[in-house]
Amino acid sequence: MTTTSKRPLTLRDVSDACGVSEMTVSRVLRNRGDVSAATRDRVLAAAKTLGYVPNQIAGSLASQRVNLVAVIIPSLSNMVFPEVLNGINQTLEDTPLQPVVGVTDYLPEKEERVLYEMLSWRPSGVIIAGLEHSDATRAMLGNAGIPVVEIMDTDGKPIDAMVGISHRRAGRETARAILKEGYEHIGFMGTKMPLDHRARKRFEGFTEGLAKAGVEIEDRAFYSGGSALAKGREMTQEMLERSPDLDFLYYSNDMIGAGGLLWLIDQGIDVPGTIGLAGFNGVELLQGLPRQLATMDSCRRQIGQTAARIVMSDIGDTQDEGEPRQQTLTPTLSYGDTLRRRRKG
Amino acid sequence: MTTTSKRPLTLRDVSDACGVSEMTVSRVLRNRGDVSAATRDRVLAAAKTLGYVPNQIAGSLASQRVNLVAVIIPSLSNMVFPEVLNGINQTLEDTPLQPVVGVTDYLPEKEERVLYEMLSWRPSGVIIAGLEHSDATRAMLGNAGIPVVEIMDTDGKPIDAMVGISHRRAGRETARAILKEGYEHIGFMGTKMPLDHRARKRFEGFTEGLAKAGVEIEDRAFYSGGSALAKGREMTQEMLERSPDLDFLYYSNDMIGAGGLLWLIDQGIDVPGTIGLAGFNGVELLQGLPRQLATMDSCRRQIGQTAARIVMSDIGDTQDEGEPRQQTLTPTLSYGDTLRRRRKG
DNA sequence: GTGAAAGCGCTAACAA
DNA sequence: TTGTTAGCGCTTTCAC
Numbered sequence: 001m002t003t004t005s006k007r008p009l010t011l012r013d014v015s016d017a018c019g020v021s022e023m024t025v026s027r028v029l030r031n032r033g034d035v036s037a038a039t040r041d042r043v044l045a046a047a048k049t050l051g052y053v054p055n056q057i058a059g060s061l062a063s064q065r066v067n068l069v070a071v072i073i074p075s076l077s078n079m080v081f082p083e084v085l086n087g088i089n090q091t092l093e094d095t096p097l098q099p100v101v102g103v104t105d106y107l108p109e110k111e112e113r114v115l116y117e118m119l120s121w122r123p124s125g126v127i128i129a130g131l132e133h134s135d136a137t138r139a140m141l142g143n144a145g146i147p148v149v150e151i152m153d154t155d156g157k158p159i160d161a162m163v164g165i166s167h168r169r170a171g172r173e174t175a176r177a178i179l180k181e182g183y184e185h186i187g188f189m190g191t192k193m194p195l196d197h198r199a200r201k202r203f204e205g206f207t208e209g210l211a212k213a214g215v216e217i218e219d220r221a222f223y224s225g226g227s228a229l230a231k232g233r234e235m236t237q238e239m240l241e242r243s244p245d246l247d248f249l250y251y252s253n254d255m256i257g258a259g260g261l262l263w264l265i266d267q268g269i270d271v272p273g274t275i276g277l278a279g280f281n282g283v284e285l286l287q288g289l290p291r292q293l294a295t296m297d298s299c300r301r302q303i304g305q306t307a308a309r310i311v312m313s314d315i316g317d318t319q320d321e322g323e324p325r326q327q328t329l330t331p332t333l334s335y336g337d338t339l340r341r342r343r344k345g
Numbered sequence: 346m347t348t349t350s351k352r353p354l355t356l357r358d359v360s361d362a363c364g365v366s367e368m369t370v371s372r373v374l375r376n377r378g379d380v381s382a383a384t385r386d387r388v389l390a391a392a393k394t395l396g397y398v399p400n401q402i403a404g405s406l407a408s409q410r411v412n413l414v415a416v417i418i419p420s421l422s423n424m425v426f427p428e429v430l431n432g433i434n435q436t437l438e439d440t441p442l443q444p445v446v447g448v449t450d451y452l453p454e455k456e457e458r459v460l461y462e463m464l465s466w467r468p469s470g471v472i473i474a475g476l477e478h479s480d481a482t483r484a485m486l487g488n489a490g491i492p493v494v495e496i497m498d499t500d501g502k503p504i505d506a507m508v509g510i511s512h513r514r515a516g517r518e519t520a521r522a523i524l525k526e527g528y529e530h531i532g533f534m535g536t537k538m539p540l541d542h543r544a545r546k547r548f549e550g551f552t553e554g555l556a557k558a559g560v561e562i563e564d565r566a567f568y569s570g571g572s573a574l575a576k577g578r579e580m581t582q583e584m585l586e587r588s589p590d591l592d593f594l595y596y597s598n599d600m601i602g603a604g605g606l607l608w609l610i611d612q613g614i615d616v617p618g619t620i621g622l623a624g625f626n627g628v629e630l631l632q633g634l635p636r637q638l639a640t641m642d643s644c645r646r647q648i649g650q651t652a653a654r655i656v657m658s659d660i661g662d663t664q665d666e667g668e669p670r671q672q673t674l675t676p677t678l679s680y681g682d683t684l685r686r687r688r689k690g
Numbered sequence: 691g692t693g694a695a696a697g698c699g700c701t702a703a704c705a706a
Numbered sequence: 707t708t709g710t711t712a713g714c715g716c717t718t719t720c721a722c
Contacts, residue, residue, distance in 0.1 A: 006490055008467065010715060021693050026717065034691055051488050056465040057406045058715030061698050066402065076427040076434075085421055089448060098462060100445055103434060117443060120401040122353065143396050145351055229633025259633045266635055288574030288604045290611055355699060366709050371701065379707055403699030406714045693722075698715105705710075 009052045018046035029054060060122070067096040069311055070118035072128040074106045074196075079283060080300055081129070084151065087304020088127065095312060097124065106195040108134045115140055125149070125311035131156035132197045147314035149307040152298075153198050154328040161314075161325040163306045167198045168205035170296050170331055174250060174278055175209025177333055181341040183248035183276050185218050186210065189235050189260070190252030192222035199252050202280060206250060219243040223256070232259020240275075247275055254279035257293050258286050261338065265290055277338040282331075294339035299329045354397045363391035374399055405467070412441040414656055415463035417473040419451045419541075425626060425645055426474070429496065432649020433472065440657060442469065451540040453479045460485055470494070470656035476501035477542045492659035494652040497643075498543050499673040506659075506670040508651045512543045513550035515641050515676055519595060519623055520554025522678055526686040528593035528621050530563050531555065534580050534605070535597030537567035544597045547625060551595060564588040568601070577604020585620075592620055599624035602638050603631050606683065610635055622683040627676075639684035644674045 011029075015022040020039050027033045028043040035043075046052075060066045071088060073081040088099050100123065102114035112134055118126070119140060125147040131154075133141070141148045141159050148160040155168045178186065188206065190199055207217060219239055223231045232255065240246065251257035257279030264271050271277060271291065282297030306327055313323045356374075360367040365384050372378045373388040380388075391397075405411045416433060418426040433444050445468065447459035457479055463471070464485060470492040476499075478486070486493045486504050493505040500513045523531065533551065535544055552562060564584055568576045580601065581594065596602035602624025609616050616622060616636065627642030651672055658668045 008490060012715080022715090023693055023717085024691085027692090030717090032717095036691060039691080051484060053461060053464045053485065055467060055715055057402055057411065057467055058698090059717070061402045061406050061700085062715075062717040064698065064717090076430055079424070082421040082427055089421075116398060119398045122400060122402055139396060140398065145353060227629050227632035229630065231633070233633050255630070262633070262635055284572050285574065285600070287572035288576070288578050288607070290607055357699080367699090368701080368710080369708060372708090375701090377701090381707060384708085400699055403714090404701070406716085407699075407701040409701095409714065691722100693720100695720090696718085698717085701712105701714090703711090703713105706708080 008055070009050055010055070011052075013050060014043065014047050014052050017050055018042045066122045066124055067098055068121055068123040069097050069099050069308070070102065070115070070121075070123040070126045070128075071099045072102045072104060072111065072114055072118065072126065074104050074129055076101075076103055079285065080281060080298065083300040084129075084304040084307075087301040087306075088308045089304075090301075091305045091308035091312075097308075097312065097315075099127075099308075106193060108132075108137070108195070112137050112140075119144055124315050127151055127307045127311065129153075130197055131158060131162070147311050149310050151303050151307045152300075153201070154326070155201050158326065161307075161310050163303050163310065163327045163329070165299055165303075165329050165331050166205075167201040168208070170280065170298075171202040171205025171207070172209035173333060174280075174296060175206045175213075175215075177335075177339065178248055178250065178276065178278065179210070179213050179215060181272075181276065181339060183341065184215065185243075185246045186215065186248045186250060187219040187221075187239050187243060187246045188217050188250050188252075189221050189223070189232070189239065189256055192224040202252060218246060228253065228255030229259040229262070232256030232261075233263040234259075236260035236263050249275060249277050251277070251279045254281045254283045254286055254293060254295050257295070258289055261289065261291060261293055272338045272341055276341060282334065291338060292334070292336035294334060294336040296331045296333045299331055302329060353400070354395055355400070356397075358395060359388065359392050359397050362395055363387045411467045411469055412443055413466055413468040414442050414444050414653070415447065415460070415466075415468040415471045415473075416444045417447045417449060417456065417459055417463065417471065419449050419474055421446075421448055424628060424630065425643065428645040429474075429649040429652075432646040432651075433653045434649075435646075436650045436653035436657075442653075442657065442660075444472075444653075449474075451538060453477075453482070453540070457482050457485075464489055469660050472496055472652045472656065474498075475542055476503060476507070492656050494655050496648050496652045497645075498546070499671070500546050503671065506652075506655050508648050508655065508672045508674070510644055510648075510674050510676045511550075512546040513553070515625065515643075516547040516550025516552070517554035518678060519625075519641060520551045520558075522680075522684065523593055523595070523621065523623065524555070524558050524560060526617075526621065526684060528686065529560065530588075530591045531560065531593045531595060532564040532566075532584050532588060532591045533562050533595050533597075534566050534568070534577070534584065534601055537569040547597060563591060573598065573600030574604040574607070577601030577606075578608040579604075581605035581608050594620060594622050596622070596624045599626045599628045599631055599638060599640050602640070603634055606634065606636060606638055617683045617686055621686060627679065636683060637679070637681035639679060639681040641676045641678045644676055647674060 011022045014025045025043050028040050104111040127149045129152050150158045150162045152164040154164045154166050221235045278294040282295045310323045313321045356367045359370045370388050449456040472494045474497050476495050495503045495507045497509040499509045499511050566580045623639040627640045655668045658666045
């Protein structure tokens with residue numbers, strides 16, 4: 001099979017090879033319309049022997065439909081986003097739709113560029129992280145004439161559809177749970193990322209949740225770069241040296257939380273008796289730590305799946321059209337071993 | 346700017362809007378050929394006002410060149426692969442080339458399907474993980490008429506170009522280092538993945554390295570699924586209960602190694618005195634553990650960068666053509682805190 | 691059940 | 707510097 005040809009094969013080549021019109025070959029290759037079993041087999045055989053691979057570029061241009069879904073996320077290093085991608089991939093698996101990923105590095109200008117490039121492929125839909133975009137980005141999304149699903153965050157107004165969780169609420173609920181356990185002197189640690197709106201909203205919700213009970217964050221620290229686990233260690237040590245009276249530490253993500261937890265265990269400090277801890281994301285990765293960090297699941301995979309389903313139903317590539325265009329999922333708080341304070345007496 | 350139009354805009358629309366031929370508009374939008382500053386500005390203004398986004402589908406078909414690079418990897422959950430992707434992304438950043446990712450889940454049939462779909466977009470190059478592929482996959486790659494870079498593994502013969510490390514050698518060198526430190530009773534733990542050829546080769550190399558010194562692996566265990574950290578814990582406990590005489594544990598990846606390390610620390614077992622440990626990959630994520638696991642860097646980012654550079658130089662999209670088509674990188678062994686045995690006496 | 695003609699939106703090549 | 711013409715490889719539409 002197959003000969004080493006410089007020029008890629010065309011429908012024409014297959015047509016020639018089996019004495020059937022290009023049109024019919026095309027029909028066979030797409031399982032479209034009625035084709036007799038006989039010609040069908042001949043065509044398939046010829047295509048296989050030649051090693052023909054259809055040209056989607058030409059196909060898409062002619063049919064005016066592109067089976068691509070643009071997926072735009074801030075980062076691939078964060079673990080969180082590959083998981084969303086997995087959800088999307090999985091849901092799109094058995095459809096003709098193919099996700100194409102673009103990475104923005106949390107930069108609005110880059111988001112704009114990436115979106116522009118993706119739209120130039122005329123995808124059938126866009127799944128994009130977050131609700132905050134530059135005006136140009138919003139304009140492009142609004143005018144693309146295709147379904148747009150903004151994911152991961154629902155604190156705001158979507159351009160079109162939206163699936164995610166309320167990070168503000170996540171922060172508030174965590175604050176409530178912490179206070180309910182009787183902790184009162186609370187420190188916060190997170191990333192120094194003004195453009196990570198979800199982390200910001202979580203922080204705001206958290207502050208707000210404390211404020212309702214008249215409590216204020218007593219110390220805070222922000223980091224950037226480096227291994228999150230190591231940073232969590234360092235920052236925790238520094239914060240406790242600076243503010244020894246703290247009895248709870250809220251981390252904006254599980255990795256730094258885990259670093260803090262490991263350091264506290266090292267120091268022989270009683271967790272959650274002397275100090276309680278909580279992170280955010282519910283990363284599976286961390287199951288297996290000496291103690292399970294309290295955390296709140298961010299529903300990443302489900303978000304991916306749902307977003308993909310919305311796009312599918314918009315395009316009409318599925319029967320069950322019933323996918324709501326705005327979905328706020330409810331994250332669950334896991335207390336793990338670091339939030340349930342042992343009752344005094 | 347921009348009106349909500351159902352039909353996407355075409356060059357024609359821009360042409361009409363600014364009274365300049367489609368051809369010239371096209372030239373402006375691609376910075377091609379000489380265009381007077383005046384028309385240039387008019388065109389740009391019109392395009393911006395309308396919110397025109399070029400149609401790459403049509404452009405690629407007409408120009409017979411597609412600025413896409415297909416990247417085919419087994420998984421997105423593994424951390425290792427997103428890092429390779431980051432390397433590719435970074436290198437392709439300032440070129441017109443765009444990576445498009447396909448995931449195979451370690452399944453040869455899926456690899457075949459994914460490759461077929463990617464090739465149908467007529468990408469300018471393919472970067473694909475591993476050297477082991479089905480016959481059909483090899484045929485497609487061989488006949489595509491574009492640069493093909495097989496990455497991550499160099500134990501075998503590439504179809505075209507190849508960048509990676511020798512996993513066999515990695516296993517051997519680790520074995521050598523372990524023996525040199527005086528460990529003699531060695532256990533192995535890894536994933537139960539017959540299709541992960543790199544892990545297999547590492548294991549073979551390791552066995553071989555030990556064999557040269559007349560040493561055999563005394564116990565082994567394989568897992569699948571679940572949190573690697575948790576699995577590392579469990580398996581380590583089970584193995585040491587089963588084979589209490591072991592004085593070294595080699596893990597096929599850092600995550601299970603870290604799980605093992607955490608368990609041993611919990612138990613108060615002397616590492617690396619009583620038992621030594623080593624993993625593989627050099628994942629940055631784990632910096633910050635109470636003790637640093639010995640590991641061997643798998644050069645992931647560099648592999649991505651180099652593969653991208655090979656594709657670029659093949660396409661002629663870069664000046665420095667000098668990128669060798671076969672590169673075996675040399676991973677460094679980090680002893681961390683778990684491999685250097687304290688000398689007796 | 692099969693084929694012929696037209697054209698998707700752009701760019702290469704050439705003409706002016 | 708700008709415009710015209712002729713496709714790129716497929717699919718739509720309509721005819722047979």
